Amino acid sequence: xxxxxxxxxxxxxxxxxxxxxxxxxxxxxxxxxxxxxxxxxxxxxxxxxxxxxxxxxxxxxxxxxxxxxxxxxxxxxxxxxxxxxxxxxxxxxxxxxxxxxxxxxxxxxxxxxxxxxxxxxxxxxxxxxxxxxxxxxxxxxxxxxxxxxxxxxxxxxxxxxxxxxxxxxxxxxxxxxxxx
Numbered sequence: 001x002x003x004x005x006x007x008x009x010x011x012x013x014x015x016x017x018x019x020x021x022x023x024x025x026x027x028x029x030x031x032x033x034x035x036x037x038x039x040x041x042x043x044x045x046x047x048x049x050x051x052x053x054x055x056x057x058x059x060x061x062x063x064x065x066x067x068x069x070x071x072x073x074x075x076x077x078x079x080x081x082x083x084x085x086x087x088x089x090x091x092x093x094x095x096x097x098x099x100x101x102x103x104x105x106x107x108x109x110x111x112x113x114x115x116x117x118x119x120x121x122x123x124x125x126x127x128x129x130x131x132x133x134x135x136x137x138x139x140x141x142x143x144x145x146x147x148x149x150x151x152x153x154x155x156x157x158x159x160x161x162x163x164x165x166x167x168x169x170x171x172x173x174x175x176x177x178x179x180x
Contacts (some may be wrong), residue, residue: 033159040153040160043144051094051168058087063131064101065090067140077174079118080127088178092125093140096167097174098158101129101136110135113149123162123174140166 058069064085074091075084089099098121100114114126129136133145137154139161139174147156163170 016086032035040144040156042146042153043142043157045050046141046143047139053091054087058090060086060090062143064099064129064136064138065144066141066143070094074172074177075123075125075175076179077118077123077125077180079115080125080179082127083129084125084127084179089125089127091177093138094168094176095174096163096170096173097123097125097137097139098162099125099127101110101127101132101138103132103134104128106134107148110149117149117158121158124158125174139164140168142166 035040046066050069051067052069054069055071058065060068067090069087070090071087072091073088074095075088077092077097093099100117102114104110110153110172118126120122134145135143135146135149135151135154137146137157138154139157142161144153144157
């Protein structure tokens, strides 16, 4: 009886916390899904007039850019510690990527969370950018400036716009282009 009692106690000690975590994550995902169905406060929409492949430098209306003419080769999605070329990143946006750019003063904990996010999302591109607010989150024609990765709008933006309805070429690759 003692062995059975101890076995049951150990099993419950393992099962209950795991169940709580699973239920909590499912609830979080449902909350994100509901929030992503609503407009996100602070998102600026920009009409993008052209999406032509060009071999020249492009002067964009805003920096970091949210769309426009771009290089024929896209930037591979992932985490970068050095700036990437705008024209390559814009091509990734056309494929449905979200591009998060960060300023040089972003705290290391936020940089680390961004790197972790790229491991979970295959259509996420993260790089430093000289014109970024602490964090600038961009999808084709859409942009949000935030101060920290703790801002709840970051996860909502990712849920809504990674391969989202703004994507010009849904399903196009975010790998096999340029970069690591």
